[in-house]
Amino acid sequence: MPKVRINYGVNRKAKGGKIEHKNGRITLDIPDGVDPFAACGDKLEIVRDAIRERNPGWSITGYAEAPKKGIEHEVCTKDGGTKIITEYTRKKAILAMCTACMGYESDPIKECTSPMCPLFPFRGKTIAAYHSDKEDI
Numbered sequence: 001m002p003k004v005r006i007n008y009g010v011n012r013k014a015k016g017g018k019i020e021h022k023n024g025r026i027t028l029d030i031p032d033g034v035d036p037f038a039a040c041g042d043k044l045e046i047v048r049d050a051i052r053e054r055n056p057g058w059s060i061t062g063y064a065e066a067p068k069k070g071i072e073h074e075v076c077t078k079d080g081g082t083k084i085i086t087e088y089t090r091k092k093a094i095l096a097m098c099t100a101c102m103g104y105e106s107d108p109i110k111e112c113t114s115p116m117c118p119l120f121p122f123r124g125k126t127i128a129a130y131h132s133d134k135e136d137i
Ligand code: SF4
Pocket: 097, 098, 099, 101, 102, 108, 112, 113, 114, 117, 118, 119, 120, 121, 123
């Protein structure tokens, strides 16, 4: 069942007649073959029901598919296979590279011993690592 990320806006009348507005984002499981952005009918209700459920008492002002954060890319996995990542970003690419580099067994953040590697400063939660006495780098 494909997942769809949706940005939405809702509003309601507050005390004093003022209109309150807020935005949100939901991720929905959409049955195969269903277009959640179809112009009418039950398909549209899948999205509307989900927004109403999270925002009781609010009226829907609009919604649209959230822009994807990354691209689709295929990477190697620990078992020797491959896996397609649909929202592949630079950050995920670095983490995937470091994970593969460490043989999928060790933690690149704590156990990488190659500070001259170009990726070393970006191999994970490095800002926290640099500023924490608990991290062993
Ligand atoms: S930073 Fe360390 S774990 Fe990441 S690719 Fe370089 S050597 Fe490998």
